[in-house]
Amino acid sequence: MESISIFDMLKIGVGPSSSHTLGPWRAAQQWIKKIKDDGRFEAIEHIRVDLFGSLSLTGKGHATDVACVLGLSGFDPVTIPIDKIDTEIKQVNDTQLLRFNGEKSIPFSIQQDIVFNQDFLDFHPNGLRFTAYYPDGKKSSEDYYSIGGGFVVQEERKNAKRKEKLFGQFPFPISKGKELLAYCQQENKKISEIVLENERSLRSDEDIDKGIADIWKVMLESIYIGCHTEGTLPGGLNVRRRAYAKHKELIGNAQYTTPEEWIEEIRKTKKKFRSILRWVSSFALAVNEVNASLGRVVTSPTNGAAGVIPAVLMYYQVIENPNANFQDIKQFLLTAGEIGSLFKKNATISAAMGGCQAEIGVSSSMAAGALTELSGGTPEQVLMAAEIAMEHHLGLTCDPIKGLVQIPCIERNTMGAIKAINAAELAINGDVTAARVTFDEVVETMWETAKDMSSKYKETSTGGLAVRVNLSDC
Numbered sequence: 001m002e003s004i005s006i007f008d009m010l011k012i013g014v015g016p017s018s019s020h021t022l023g024p025w026r027a028a029q030q031w032i033k034k035i036k037d038d039g040r041f042e043a044i045e046h047i048r049v050d051l052f053g054s055l056s057l058t059g060k061g062h063a064t065d066v067a068c069v070l071g072l073s074g075f076d077p078v079t080i081p082i083d084k085i086d087t088e089i090k091q092v093n094d095t096q097l098l099r100f101n102g103e104k105s106i107p108f109s110i111q112q113d114i115v116f117n118q119d120f121l122d123f124h125p126n127g128l129r130f131t132a133y134y135p136d137g138k139k140s141s142e143d144y145y146s147i148g149g150g151f152v153v154q155e156e157r158k159n160a161k162r163k164e165k166l167f168g169q170f171p172f173p174i175s176k177g178k179e180l181l182a183y184c185q186q187e188n189k190k191i192s193e194i195v196l197e198n199e200r201s202l203r204s205d206e207d208i209d210k211g212i213a214d215i216w217k218v219m220l221e222s223i224y225i226g227c228h229t230e231g232t233l234p235g236g237l238n239v240r241r242r243a244y245a246k247h248k249e250l251i252g253n254a255q256y257t258t259p260e261e262w263i264e265e266i267r268k269t270k271k272k273f274r275s276i277l278r279w280v281s282s283f284a285l286a287v288n289e290v291n292a293s294l295g296r297v298v299t300s301p302t303n304g305a306a307g308v309i310p311a312v313l314m315y316y317q318v319i320e321n322p323n324a325n326f327q328d329i330k331q332f333l334l335t336a337g338e339i340g341s342l343f344k345k346n347a348t349i350s351a352a353m354g355g356c357q358a359e360i361g362v363s364s365s366m367a368a369g370a371l372t373e374l375s376g377g378t379p380e381q382v383l384m385a386a387e388i389a390m391e392h393h394l395g396l397t398c399d400p401i402k403g404l405v406q407i408p409c410i411e412r413n414t415m416g417a418i419k420a421i422n423a424a425e426l427a428i429n430g431d432v433t434a435a436r437v438t439f440d441e442v443v444e445t446m447w448e449t450a451k452d453m454s455s456k457y458k459e460t461s462t463g464g465l466a467v468r469v470n471l472s473d474c
Helices: 018-037 064-072 082-095 162-167 177-187 191-200 205-227 243-251 259-269 273-292 308-320 326-346 360-374 379-391 409-428 439-452
Strands: 011-014 046-053 097-100 104-107 114-116 126-133 139-146 296-299
Touching (some): 011 018, 018 064, 018 126, 046 104, 064 114, 082 097, 177 191, 177 326, 177 379, 177 439, 191 205, 191 326, 191 360, 205 259, 205 273, 205 296, 205 308, 243 259, 273 296, 273 308, 273 409, 308 326, 308 360, 308 409, 326 360, 360 379, 379 409
Parallel strands (some): 046 114
Antiparallel strands (some): 011 296, 046 126, 097 104, 126 139
């Protein structure tokens, strides 16, 4: 059974895509580690990167080539200064040299040495291959698969149990929602409390709190930056940032200098229900506008869906409970992470495998369940809310225009956040004994829907809005 931590489901990284940007970046880092462990690093004189399937078809729009270069150059997506990205790529283009892992220069052309293939590898739609060339004419290759949410493996899920080997199994191993509920009943604990016990088998309470605090800091900063940045998003679609104007209209002339002071000002301005909806929309838009411009966000569970969970958590703090504190944030993210892990174990969080239901749908489900627990819901109501949110995302396609995580992706985050809040409300005021669809059944249905869905609606930009919209004015 997979032991998936919440820190696997919620990762700090760089946009615009967890599977097409963060995954390839991590794959490059893993490849470098492997060739160093094998003693081959120093002998390499040239590198080629082959992208396959969805990574090839929408890789340009998702900055997959940029991610590969940065990973091969030794940068980490958690720590790289965002304003350094363009400079580093320009230097490689200008010099035709790559500082391999930041240690030695080798000839490298982004245009020629990163190859966008049209065919698919067997294991997963998101495949990439690193090939190393040596002075004696020999070469060696390694294939990697970006399976969604920044997860990278070499043979799909064959490496998925690696944490058991490293840490041992969780005290409460969970593969299904019904098992999670059984533990809650047996231990008389909330879902977040069960999850916390599992996390404690991997790391100390201090490390857990620091990790969650770091995640929320990035989430809050991405909302803040997005709400205070105007202009047009990169990529050629000429999409104007909307969070700035929406936020300005809502916040008025409030004075503040930090995100924390900003939160207090927002709490003062909330007045009517319509205003609440607009606030939630501005939060979600803000995050995904940051994501679309190669900014730093939290993969939750993917980058394309990164705005839903921060928007709903922010909603809780500024509208539902102005007295919310760190423990509330911790409880929310522990619950959300567990719900996301159940989708990953039993279905997919990759749009290339399941369409956007696997991204926005899962993030909305995670947020709905977490909000329900914070609002006093029982474990049964938490999973009821998660089920409701996914039920109304079933069949959602992934058809990004020009392969960019902009249209319709940014707006979909606002819809996912609003649906999560609505699902939580329905579950808290609902009768769980009258529910006709269980959480596990909706997860299974999502996976069946994913398998039945045409490949052109799975992040290939070969169907839907991606081919129907006239781009002549862009």
